[in-house]
Amino acid sequence: MSAAPLPVQPGGRLADPLWKATAVGGGAQLAGLAIALEDSSHAVLAVSVAVVGVVIAAFVLAPQAASAVHRHPALLVIAAFMLLALLWVVFGLTGMGAAHASDLPGIHAFLSLARAGLLPLLLMPLAAVGGLVLIADALRVQLGLARRRGAPWQQLTAGGPARPTVPWRAVAGVLLIGWSAVLAIGMAGPYAGSNPLGQVLLLVLVAGAAAVVIGTPLLIASLTRADREQTQDAHDDVRQRFAAHLHDSVLQTLALVQRQAHDPAAVARLARRQEHALRAWMAGETELVGDTLGAALRDVVAEVEDEQAITVELTSIGDRPIDPAGEALVAAAREALRNAARHAGGAPVVVFAELKPAGVEVFVRDEGAGFDLATVPTERRGIRDAIVGRMAAAGGSATVESAPGEGTEVALRLGPAEPAAGAR
């Protein structure tokens, strides 16, 4: 029975100043105890010396203890338990000594009360709670819940569950709970011991309490485990989707690139298309493949890029479900893109799509030679009519703007979006 915070004492080397301070504190406490034992009339002095010792030890060790407890939460329980055990012993002994001290009736009364009922009463729940904490901590570690959460990617690629180790925490926790049960029986025994019914009742109560105390964390743990397995399944799903997607897209493209290495234009086109696809996928835009106007537009852009060997810069804002009018718009956009590709002269075609629930505007613009709208050849007028007519039939509108040297822009509109460019 030395200094109370022994369990959290670091290293224990004689040269360590912290250890020295702890020793001084412990010595002071022992001295206080000795004084009280030797001559009970010096109770005040004894208590003062002991308090000084406790203060010294606590002052030095508090930060140490805090950090140790931070690392191993179970230490807190052990420390508190040891402290109480020490107090119990000290109170018990001084109580014996104080039995002779008739000049300090107040202290005497307090000490005997403490010895008789208070401390066991305190110790019992503390031991039980301590046992619970230890068991819970052990389960937490066992189940891998104590592991630090990594980045999502790390979680995704992390290995299986942690390997099981000796559950000494759980063992200690069970022992503590058992001891608290013994204490409880010891306290209640004298009252219940007289009749057999009381004894049976007590046994049933203790057994029930033990079942609850041990069963609750186990239940929680099993629920947590199920939870974790679900999460694991979800992670596996994500991983599989990742792999499937990479296989279908990136690996496929890389294979094609290797086969067509002799054709720089084809390689560039493949890379371009894959880049678009990967970007859209990473931005989560392709989760609703085919169901939205934005996805349909992306498909059309990719199609025309491949078909016409051009580069299209597509930017879209918002999205909305596709409907027959939307399908008409996509078809018109395909025509506009083909038209732009033929006249862009290699310069990129820019597509800007504003897809709002209230209305849709899609602009297809090339920086090509442009033309005078009044003098277009009939065959090009046909294309124009195809675009304009298609949009009109779908309840929308299409306009073509061009001038020699200015490039061409086809604007496709659906819904109540106003014709003026974004000046809202």
Next chain:
Amino acid sequence: MTGAADGSGPPRVRVVVVDDHHLFRAGVRAELLDHCDVVGEADAPASAVAAIAEARPDVVLLDVHLPDGGGLAVLRALDAIEQRPAVLALSVSDAAEDVVPMIRAGALGYVTKTIGTAELVAAIKRVAAGDAYFSPRLAAFVLQAFSAPEEAAPPRDAGDEALQTLTPREREVLHHLARGYSYKRIGVRLDISARTVESHVGAVLRKLQLTSRHEVSRWAASRGLIDEDDSAEPDR
């Protein structure tokens, strides 16, 4: 050191390229050979700041994803430099969470690495002149970011309002940029000078840099970007 060969044209723009991919730097250097002087290269924020301090370029081509803090670290370090060079951010990513912080930290423009040579040179020249360069995609991003308050406008004080919203003209200019129009064409279409178009874009850039994080972060949240960001960032 400034391109003395062509006495007729304007002085060549001096550029420092910051990118951790050696091949990419070499590629950019080759691409810019005929148009600009690459006067320095760096592959990390610390060496970038040193190279910029030494070479005193007109423009820094700054990759977003660098080791040790990324392009943002360079932008912050440049705050301390006198005669801060114009920064054109470039990245393979055109994700909003990459684009917006760079602009807000002081980059004058943002282009993706797939940009063609002619456009890259045009962008470099524009930021060298102190003007903002908005690619069509960046213009669309900004339009979207600033269109959020229209739909559900929370009450806010009037002083802030000017920063949080775009004027109709700025909106028009951005809209045309998103559609791929050049400044000159926009000027013709809107019946204003190209210089006025530039000043509108500059005003938008400043708004993007000065406005409270509110709109931009809400916009990012609406795109599902906030959660990813939060879980990726903390190194506790």
